[in-house]
Structures are given as C-alpha cells and as structure tokens.
Amino acid sequence: MSALADKAAEQEWLDPAGRALRGGVRAVFQGEAGRTAKDALHGVWLGHPLHPVLTDIPVGAWTMAQVFDALDATDGGTRYEDAARVCINAGLVGAVGAAVTGLVDWSDTRKKDRRAGLIHGLINITATGLFLTSSILRRRARTSNAVVFSAAGYAAVMAGAYLGGALVYKQRIGTDHAVQGPAPEGFTRTIRLAEIPDGDKRMVKVGDAQVVLVRQGDTVCALAERCAHLGGPLSEGEVRDGSIICPWHQSQFALSDGHVVHGPSTYDQPCYAVRVAEGFVEVKLS
8 A cells, every 4th residue: 555655746647637527616715705715625714724624524424334333234224324325415425625625735735745745635536426326225124235335435445545644744744844843942143134135035944944035114024934834945935914825835924923824834824033132043943
C-alpha cells in the first residue's frame, strides 16, 4: 500500500483531468462570497481542516453497518437489518460533505499531491457508489447482494483512507507548515530599519527561525516566513490592507497578530514581537 501511495503521485496522465477539475473548482468560488464559502469549507473558522472531521462520519457509519451485517450473519436473523441500512444512509450523507470539503482542499495542493489526491477521491467515489447500490438493494429487505456491495464498498473506503493518511502524514497535506526551529526567547537584533523601505518586506534569520519583516511607516510587523498552509515564502508575497498574501495559494494573514484572514490555510501564522533599538529591528517570539 505504501508503494502504491508513492506510485499514485507519479501518474502524469492524471494532470489534464486534474487541471480541468481544479479550474472548475476555482471558477465556482469567485468573488468575495465565493471566497467566504471556500474559507468555511477549508475550516478557517474551525482552526484546522474541516475535511478530516467530516470523513469520520462515513467511515464510522459504514464500519457500524459492517458490524450489524456480521451480527445478523452470525445468528442467521434480521435483528440488525434496519440498523445497518440507517448506518449506510447516514454514511452517504456524510460522504457528500467529505467529498465537497476534500475537493476544495485538493484544489490548493501541489502537482504530485493533486495526482494522489485525485486517485484518493476516485477511490472514495467508487466506495460511495457501492454503498449507494447496497442502500437501494436494501429498500425492502437486506439481500446477499446488498451485503456484498457494502462489503466491497468498505474495502474501497479503507483503501481510500490509507491513501488519505499518506497524504496527511507523509506529504503533510493539512498540517501546519509554519512550525520551524526555535527562536531566542529574548529580543534578537536583525537588520537596520533603514534597510526596509516603507511598505516593503525582508526575510531574516532569528536563531533557527526564518522571519519576514514588513515595514509600514515607523511600525514593523514580523511573522514566520513559511506559510502555514504548504510552506510558501511569505517574503515573496504581496502586502495588502494590513495583511500579507502567500504567493503560492493566496493564504492571507493579518500582519498585526498573524491570524488567518483568508484560507486555504486554517492555521494562524506565528507572530513575533518587534522593537527598534539603536536603528536596528529586534524581534522575539510573542
């Protein structure tokens, strides 16, 4: 499975379909209303990605459906028939939310990760189709075919879950990329204030940490250099309306305290306290 997960990222033939689908997602979320909806689906309001929260619904519900089917198969009865059907249908509802949030997250990933993510999505669509077929077959009573379809769907959803886990834990999709080496606890001198033109920015090293300094008049703000979303260099981004925008996927952070203004990042950016002493900018982690 690990080798298959690595192989998925190398499937270049998926790129045309991936580009078309990504373009479609971006076209849907245009304008301020679209961006607000996209932020909600990313999970900006939650403080971490919403997608893994919703995936627990179909996985948990479909797991219980397998348990109820197994219990009835053990004693040859129909005691848990209704419970299994309810669990399958609940999982189908949860799968819709998981699919939508996953698609939105997928649209803001790197090329190789998009390939693996597309395969992850196709596997889960297959699993959902199998469970939907099982649900239709169970409308009046459970049949052996209905059980076979749900068992096959469960095998597929487990394969999809494995690939999703590889994307999170191996490729770090959805994790906080702003985490970096420790900064000194006290104020540390960096560069002269005069080296930063008003409205401009500079990247500096503070201990083992990279920090972006942004000057606005006599005020200097400092945030972690690497974007929390996927590690993009904020010092190469745009400063606009009291915030800085990552050049990779347009995550936007407030300069004052690093909070997320717009996703796809769902994590606030680490912020540094700043002072100017003897013409030099000094920073320490807030």
